[in-house]
Amino acid sequence: MPQNDGPPARFDVATAVRRVEGGGVVADLDPGWDVGESILNGGYLLAVIGRAAVLDSPHPHPVAVSASYLRATGPGPATLTVTPGPAGRTLAHASVVLAGDGGPSLAAQVTTATLGDADPVYSRPMPDVPPPEECLSARAGDQLGGHPVPAIGLRERVETRLDPATAGWAVGRPSGEPVMRAWVRLTDGSEPDPFALLLFADVLPPTSWSIGRMGWAPTVQLQVLVRALPAPGWCLVEASASEVAGGWLDEDYRVWDSTGRLVAQSRQLARLPR
Amino acid sequence: MPQNDGPPARFDVATAVRRVEGGGVVADLDPGWDVGESILNGGYLLAVIGRAAVLDSPHPHPVAVSASYLRATGPGPATLTVTPGPAGRTLAHASVVLAGDGGPSLAAQVTTATLGDADPVYSRPMPDVPPPEECLSARAGDQLGGHPVPAIGLRERVETRLDPATAGWAVGRPSGEPVMRAWVRLTDGSEPDPFALLLFADVLPPTSWSIGRMGWAPTVQLQVLVRALPAPGWCLVEASASEVAGGWLDEDYRVWDSTGRLVAQSRQLARLPR
Numbered sequence: 068m069p070q071n072d073g074p075p076a077r078f079d080v081a082t083a084v085r086r087v088e089g090g091g092v093v094a095d096l097d098p099g100w101d102v103g104e105s106i107l108n109g110g111y112l113l114a115v116i117g118r119a120a121v122l123d124s125p126h127p128h129p130v131a132v133s134a135s136y137l138r139a140t141g142p143g144p145a146t147l148t149v150t151p152g153p154a155g156r157t158l159a160h161a162s163v164v165l166a167g168d169g170g171p172s173l174a175a176q177v178t179t180a181t182l183g184d185a186d187p188v189y190s191r192p193m194p195d196v197p198p199p200e201e202c203l204s205a206r207a208g209d210q211l212g213g214h215p216v217p218a219i220g221l222r223e224r225v226e227t228r229l230d231p232a233t234a235g236w237a238v239g240r241p242s243g244e245p246v247m248r249a250w251v252r253l254t255d256g257s258e259p260d261p262f263a264l265l266l267f268a269d270v271l272p273p274t275s276w277s278i279g280r281m282g283w284a285p286t287v288q289l290q291v292l293v294r295a296l297p298a299p300g301w302c303l304v305e306a307s308a309s310e311v312a313g314g315w316l317d318e319d320y321r322v323w324d325s326t327g328r329l330v331a332q333s334r335q336l337a338r339l340p341r
Numbered sequence: 342m343p344q345n346d347g348p349p350a351r352f353d354v355a356t357a358v359r360r361v362e363g364g365g366v367v368a369d370l371d372p373g374w375d376v377g378e379s380i381l382n383g384g385y386l387l388a389v390i391g392r393a394a395v396l397d398s399p400h401p402h403p404v405a406v407s408a409s410y411l412r413a414t415g416p417g418p419a420t421l422t423v424t425p426g427p428a429g430r431t432l433a434h435a436s437v438v439l440a441g442d443g444g445p446s447l448a449a450q451v452t453t454a455t456l457g458d459a460d461p462v463y464s465r466p467m468p469d470v471p472p473p474e475e476c477l478s479a480r481a482g483d484q485l486g487g488h489p490v491p492a493i494g495l496r497e498r499v500e501t502r503l504d505p506a507t508a509g510w511a512v513g514r515p516s517g518e519p520v521m522r523a524w525v526r527l528t529d530g531s532e533p534d535p536f537a538l539l540l541f542a543d544v545l546p547p548t549s550w551s552i553g554r555m556g557w558a559p560t561v562q563l564q565v566l567v568r569a570l571p572a573p574g575w576c577l578v579e580a581s582a583s584e585v586a587g588g589w590l591d592e593d594y595r596v597w598d599s600t601g602r603l604v605a606q607s608r609q610l611a612r613l614p615r
Binding site: 131 | 569
């Protein structure tokens with residue numbers, strides 16, 4: 068098992084990939100980004116996938132990443148098989164498969180491009196949420212509704228401030244509406260970038276908690292779109308579900324930066340906790 | 342070039358796949374499902390991908406399909422390379438690559454499962470739209486705002502009734518809000534199924550038409566979730582964009598069946614028409 072001694076690795080180090088002789092790409096998946104039971108967060112893994120995809124691309128930014136979560140992924144050495152697709156001046160395509168000890172665990176389609184600073188032609192506004200200092204801290208060890216926040220690595224690595232309006236579940240009064248909002252930033256002090264946005268697009272607890280279905284909701288397939296380079300500071304994340312039925316749940320994320328610009332969106336299909 | 346004589350093929354025939362000796366899977370892509378310039382509709386292609394994915398799956402229904410559109414796909418013979426992933430009692434994974442004359446043109450991750458008839462635990466309601474007979478017909482040859490509907494194959498194969506509230510663009514008065522709603526059904530008389538839902542999840546004109554940006558918006562990456570088996574009859578489709586910026590556009594679809602049940606969702610990243 069990998070050791071987790073010393074100060075936690077910065078996000079960019081924890082998601083780093085490197086080429087090895089023979090042309091392969093490898094990563095050391097960091098045990099600090101778990102969601103419990105040594106299972107790594109799906110957004111963290113997408114950031115690793117994104118870094119592998121840009122290695123050989125003419126473009127520096129992942130703008131669309133769709134991944135199937137074939138099985139749970141734990142920490143430790145992983146290999147990334149990158150199959151490049153067509154590449155042009157506007158965008159490039161690649162397929163990326165991440166494999167650990169247990170074989171392939173993530174298979175992804177990645178589109179890379181070069182994000183600019185063009186003003187939006189049309190933009191749906193950001194919801195109105197109190198500033199981070201008026202929201203509920205959900206760091207591991209914090210008390211929420213008289214209970215300590217579970218000591219999962221993800222919640223230690225990502226500072227999370229829950230919008231009180233959507234945090235009824237945290238104080239034992241689920242709202243009945245599967246919506247959650249929170250301000251987030253990396254605890255290591257680094258500013259958001261497109262790779263951090265891949266993380267933020269799957270960073271909140273399942274919205275099914277808001278309808279009283281506590282328990283983890285494993286991601287089956289997740290698509291993230293990165294729409295702009297984020298400004299420094301907190302990002303606001305909103306997750307909501309449209310339909311919960313037959314053991315399935317969708318989760319729709321929108322992520323805005325500190326200037327109120329939409330910087331990422333995601334949608335996932337997940338299994339509903341029993 | 343493939344010929345398009347005789348009556349148009351039914352949807353199930355036009356999207357059929359078959360095994361060939363040696364273990365491959367092939368399809369004859371039907372020229373009747375184009376969006377102009379012999380380019381086939383992205384949803385039509387996803388239905389072909391979905392049929393290839395269920396061939397070797399223990400499950401009959403595609404429930405999550407994410408595809409990168411590597412290049413435009415025209416009609417004619419195509420091969421489908423299916424790489425199965427883990428398969429269990431609840432769901433199975435596969436990767437599917439579709440290739441035509443010009444090489445691979447679609448690369449997809451597909452999750453298959455067995456959809457049941459469980460009632461939703463939570464469901465966001467369907468928008469209020471006039472019945473199909475009070476909506477605007479957008480069949481090829483129909484007049485919309487004094488102009489004939491373009492004679493693209495897709496609009497002949499899918500009967501499309503536009504909600505007047507979101508069809509200002511069709512009469513020369515774009516609403517300024519990138520939202521479109523329409524009732525749709527297959528012109529061949531067949532009832533919707535999960536494969537038709539893959540088609541319906543990319544069936545409307547670009548929502549950028551509603552903000553006065555006429556022209557096609559090529560899909561870069563599209564994810565469709567199929568949430569339930571649709572009831573017979575019309576489906577209601579709503580497409581909307583959250584952000585239009587820097588030459589990129591997202592499109593978010595929700596599809597309800599004739600009973601008002603959410604049966605599919607999709608999101609795509611597309612290039613904005615100039």
